[in-house]
Amino acid sequence: MAGIKIKYTKTEQARQKKVLKVSLRMLPLFEAMEKSLMATINTIGEKILHIREIIEQNEKKAESWIAILNDFWVDLDHFISVNKIISKQVDVAGVRVRQFERVDFNVNPIHDDAPLWLDHAIELMKEQLQLLAEIDCLQKQIEILEEELMEVRARVKLFENRRIPNAKMAIRKIGQKLQDDERLTIATAKVVKTKKLEEAVS
Amino acid sequence: MTYLLCSLPSLSFAQHPPITMEDFLSDAKAQLASGKFQKLESLDFRQIDTFNKDLKGFEDIMFQYREDVKEIRKAKAEKRSPNLMVLPNEVVSKDPLVCEKAIMKWQWDELSSLEAGEHFTFTELLIYKLKLQMLSRLESFQAEKGRQVLQAIVNPKMKEDNS
Numbered sequence: 001m002a003g004i005k006i007k008y009t010k011t012e013q014a015r016q017k018k019v020l021k022v023s024l025r026m027l028p029l030f031e032a033m034e035k036s037l038m039a040t041i042n043t044i045g046e047k048i049l050h051i052r053e054i055i056e057q058n059e060k061k062a063e064s065w066i067a068i069l070n071d072f073w074v075d076l077d078h079f080i081s082v083n084k085i086i087s088k089q090v091d092v093a094g095v096r097v098r099q100f101e102r103v104d105f106n107v108n109p110i111h112d113d114a115p116l117w118l119d120h121a122i123e124l125m126k127e128q129l130q131l132l133a134e135i136d137c138l139q140k141q142i143e144i145l146e147e148e149l150m151e152v153r154a155r156v157k158l159f160e161n162r163r164i165p166n167a168k169m170a171i172r173k174i175g176q177k178l179q180d181d182e183r184l185t186i187a188t189a190k191v192v193k194t195k196k197l198e199e200a201v202s
Numbered sequence: 203m204t205y206l207l208c209s210l211p212s213l214s215f216a217q218h219p220p221i222t223m224e225d226f227l228s229d230a231k232a233q234l235a236s237g238k239f240q241k242l243e244s245l246d247f248r249q250i251d252t253f254n255k256d257l258k259g260f261e262d263i264m265f266q267y268r269e270d271v272k273e274i275r276k277a278k279a280e281k282r283s284p285n286l287m288v289l290p291n292e293v294v295s296k297d298p299l300v301c302e303k304a305i306m307k308w309q310w311d312e313l314s315s316l317e318a319g320e321h322f323t324f325t326e327l328l329i330y331k332l333k334l335q336m337l338s339r340l341e342s343f344q345a346e347k348g349r350q351v352l353q354a355i356v357n358p359k360m361k362e363d364n365s
Binding site: 059062063064065066067068069070071072073076077080081110112113115116117119120121124125128129132 | 248250268271272274275278293297298299300301302305338339342343344345347348349350351352355356357
């Protein structure tokens with residue numbers, strides 16, 4: 001409140017009352033938004049952990065034959081690569097983010113004489129690449145939601161620590177000042193009246 | 203040729219290659235006529251068209267093998283059991299490494315059959331090279347390196363479609 005000049009008028013008092021009313025109405029909304037964003041971020045975090053578990057499971061499943069991926073007769077890079085990640089824009093907890101849809105792969109045809117393990121390797125790589133791309137997308141969502149959460153938290157703090165207490169204090173001070181002014185006016189009027197009466201008697 | 207074949211270490215399936223391809227070709231170059239050496243040098247297991255008339259029997263087997271591989275892929279797509287001509291049924295194993303090793307063992311045995319009766323001939327030398335290639339390939343099946351290959355492919359920089 002220090003450094004803020006208050007206009008001690010009834011108009012200002014009414015304005016501060018309006019500010020207080022709006023702030024008290026907005027605060028629960030921002031608090032709810034904060035909770036919703038936190039819950040959404042946690043849910044996305046859990047989803048990422050779940051996807052990581054699937055990736056590990058896939059790696060474990062392939063552990064028995066992973067050695068063959070080093071077959072120097074086959075250049076795996078030649079057969080599969082990521083072209084682009086397809087995502088769409090959605091609203092999550094009131095924030096616009098991109099949601100993973102699928103990965104568009106560049107897959108070269110497998111010739112008849114290519115080793116049979118290549119089919120399994122391409123399947124495995126497709127799945128792992130899809131899962132990793134989904135994680136990437138979810139992490140970006142978390143980044144955006146965390147930014148929004150920071151802003152909402154700043155607003156909650158602003159309402160809790162500044163706007164509401166300031167408005168309350170301003171209303172109280174203006175009220176006191178207006179009351180004092182009123183008393184002073186009455187007192188002055190009484191003095192004037194008494195003086196006039198005294199002059200009339202003398 | 204006899205001296206060369208006598209000087210080469212014997213090969214058995216899935217062993218560590220007892221001689222490198224470079225050493226083998228260097229020895230062969232020193233002891234073979236240039237025409238024969240060129241035939242030997244150009245021979246590649248992965249390319250049937252490099253097989254010459256000395257390996258005609260194996261070329262036919264490899265054609266049948268390709269038909270079987272085609273049939274396995276087709277059967278998998280159609281979700282049925284494959285009807286194999288030459289490959290043993292164990293190659294339809296779910297584990298790709300077991301499957302590949304079974305195929306390679308079969309190829310090894312086929313080469314050994316072809317080798318029977320061939321003593322100190324050029325065919326024996328060609329088969330030796332093919333077997334040495336197979337051993338080098340088997341040697342490359344290493345889990346740690348396989349993991350590295352997988353990681354290198356699944357963690358590339360990806361382009362995102364922001365449209």
